[in-house]
Amino acid sequence: MENKRNNLRENMKAGLSSLVRPTTVAVKQSDLRTQEKPKYKTCNYITDPSRHNRLKRYATDNGMTLLQAFNEAIDLYLSDKGERYAP
Numbered sequence: 001m002e003n004k005r006n007n008l009r010e011n012m013k014a015g016l017s018s019l020v021r022p023t024t025v026a027v028k029q030s031d032l033r034t035q036e037k038p039k040y041k042t043c044n045y046i047t048d049p050s051r052h053n054r055l056k057r058y059a060t061d062n063g064m065t066l067l068q069a070f071n072e073a074i075d076l077y078l079s080d081k082g083e084r085y086a087p
Contacts, residue, residue: 040067 059069
């Protein structure tokens with residue numbers, strides 16, 4: 001009987017997590033912290049809305065983000081300008 005009381009006390013301390021079982025696989029917090037995130041430089045730019053829409057449509061058609069499409073367009077532009085702007 002004492003063992004059942006202790007179990008009940010422990011379950012009450014745990015709260016709802018003891019009653020509800022998770023339906024998804026738990027992700028460890030340490031795994032999320034060890035993943036390397038790409039570094040970005042924040043930059044605001046002004047562009048014509050028609051160009052922005054064209055770039056956005058290009059990105060969705062090719063399955064990429066707008067940032068990836070924008071970076072690709074800048075790389076293409078700078079590669080056409082020659083070695084002067086090479087990294």
